Amino acid sequence: MRLSRYFLPTLKETPSEAQIASHRLMLRAGMIRQGAAGIYSWLPLGLKVLKKIEAIVREEQDRAGAQELLMPTIQPSEIWVESGRYDDYGKEMLRIEDRHGREMLYGPTNEELITDIFRKEVRSYRDLPKMLYHIQWKFRDEIRPRFGVMRGREFLMKDAYSFDLTPEGAVKSYNAMFVAYLRTFARLGLKAIPMRADTGPIGGDLSHEFIILAETGESQVFFHKDFEKKDALSLNPDYAADLQPIVDDWTSIYAATEEMHDAATCAVAEGDLVTGRGIEVGHIFYFGDKYSKPMGATVQGPDGELVNVEMGSYGIGVSRLIGAIIEAFHDDNGIIWPESVAPFKVGLINLRSGDAACDGACDQLYKDLGAAGVEVLYDDRDERAGAKFANMDLIGLPWQVTVGPRGLEKGMVELKNRATGEKTEVALADIVAKLA
Ligand code: ATP
Numbered sequence: 129m130r131l132s133r134y135f136l137p138t139l140k141e142t143p144s145e146a147q148i149a150s151h152r153l154m155l156r157a158g159m160i161r162q163g164a165a166g167i168y169s170w171l172p173l174g175l176k177v178l179k180k181i182e183a184i185v186r187e188e189q190d191r192a193g194a195q196e197l198l199m200p201t202i203q204p205s206e207i208w209v210e211s212g213r214y215d216d217y218g219k220e221m222l223r224i225e226d227r228h229g230r231e232m233l234y235g236p237t238n239e240e241l242i243t244d245i246f247r248k249e250v251r252s253y254r255d256l257p258k259m260l261y262h263i264q265w266k267f268r269d270e271i272r273p274r275f276g277v278m279r280g281r282e283f284l285m286k287d288a289y290s291f292d293l294t295p296e297g298a299v300k301s302y303n304a305m306f307v308a309y310l311r312t313f314a315r316l317g318l319k320a321i322p323m324r325a326d327t328g329p330i331g332g333d334l335s336h337e338f339i340i341l342a343e344t345g346e347s348q349v350f351f352h353k354d355f356e357k358k359d360a361l362s363l364n365p366d367y368a369a370d371l372q373p374i375v376d377d378w379t380s381i382y383a384a385t386e387e388m389h390d391a392a393t394c395a396v397a398e399g400d401l402v403t404g405r406g407i408e409v410g411h412i413f414y415f416g417d418k419y420s421k422p423m424g425a426t427v428q429g430p431d432g433e434l435v436n437v438e439m440g441s442y443g444i445g446v447s448r449l450i451g452a453i454i455e456a457f458h459d460d461n462g463i464i465w466p467e468s469v470a471p472f473k474v475g476l477i478n479l480r481s482g483d484a485a486c487d488g489a490c491d492q493l494y495k496d497l498g499a500a501g502v503e504v505l506y507d508d509r510d511e512r513a514g515a516k517f518a519n520m521d522l523i524g525l526p527w528q529v530t531v532g533p534r535g536l537e538k539g540m541v542e543l544k545n546r547a548t549g550e551k552t553e554v555a556l557a558d559i560v561a562k563l564a
């Protein structure tokens with residue numbers, strides 16, 4: 129992409145409405161613009177990152193055996209009346225009336241809708257287990273939308289739902305999602321700690337929140353310091369095998385949110401207990417027949433009897449993750465994207481646009497990198513060098529290649545690593561091989 133043509137409205141000033149780094153930087157880097165409180169438009173750069181996160185989430189869901197479908201954003205109220213949540217959900221639910229006076233709502237989550245689909249189509253235990261998911265916009269009329277996409281009113285969620293015949297089967301599905309989440313967050317460059325959580329309004333028996341540590345996090349968390357050395361990236365699970373050992377390995381170490389932590393019963397030695405603040409990026413539940421029973425989602429079991437299907441639900445805050453990633457990876461100059469979600473891998477800076485040698489070398493590099501499958505944002509604008517550098521640092525691409533007249537005379541360009549700040553002279557002829 130040539131920056132001269134790209135829609136990238138970056139800001140030099142710090143927007144006054146933004147209280148935390150990720151919100152400020154997303155506005156400054158031209159990734160989002162607010163439409164109304166907690167409701168955002170995704171500009172090209174922001175959307176690109178959102179799609180990359182979505183792709184990683186999708187790959188790991190598919191790998192774990194979940195199947196993607198797509199449910200609508202608008203739901204009828206009847207199924208919520210059936211489950212008993214229509215009144216319970218309260219003001220967080222955005223209620224809408226259609227032209228015929230029918231009560232509708234903008235979905236804050238999808239347990240009811242997926243249960244409705246399931247009960248109409250699945251009749252036999254032979255069709256189980258099933259794990260279905262979608263990546264879809266949700267609406268929750270949050271009391272205090274804030275921190276940009278971190279607590280939006282409209283936000284993108286991956287939500288999966290499992291259906292099993294038995295509680296043992298349901299725990300297997302739960303474990304598959306647990307492990308898939310560990311892998312997903314690790315691939316995003318994040319250290320997520322699974323914490324035993326309150327099952328809250330969704331209700332049920334077993335639940336974990338996946339929490340990223342950040343000073344700006346909204347929840348207080350407590351965990352054993354051993355979590356700091358745990359690495360999920362090396363996990364290569366066989367989803368057909370028993371995943372309980374992996375889950376046990378990750379849940380045997382103490383970690384709890386404020387609601388679950390009890391200083392009196394917590395067995396961790398004082399020196400080993402870390403207290404911090406965290407951002408909830410994922411949440412998984414096993415809740416048995418909480419929805420299948422009131423909604424009549426039954427299958428015929430092996431002996432012909434009707435059984436309420438055992439369910440679980442599994443959410444990831446896809447749009448919130450962008451905020452969480454930026455909270456984890458930024459400095460005073462801007463964002464520092466992990467390569468796995470960077471909107472472009474390379475920022476190509478032409479120090480002297482209009483100079484025939486610089487233009488020629490940059491155009492060629494741009495073409496060659498593109499041909500090698502490297503995504504490049506090429507700053508071909510007629511701007512001061514300082515402004516170009518500051519802009520590249522702000523938007524945080526992992527690598528910057530700077531082409532200037534003096535270096536070119538020797539056939540050299542400068543390669544900068546955004547994360548470390550390290551700069552090296554590289555022969556123009558070697559740069560594609562180095563970055564591909
Ligand atoms: P929170 O405690 O932050 O209000 P929640 O517990 O209400 O979140 P869940 O119902 O567990 O949220 O939804 C699954 C995931 O969706 C959460 O783990 C979070 O990552 C994301 N999420 C929830 N609410 C929002 C929001 N208002 N804006 C952005 N992401 C959200």
Ligand code: MG
Nearest residue numbers: 220268270279
């Ligand atoms: Mg909430």
Ligand code: MG
Nearest residue numbers: 328337408411
């Ligand atoms: Mg929560």
Ligand code: MG
Nearest residue numbers: 337408410411
């Ligand atoms: Mg939650």
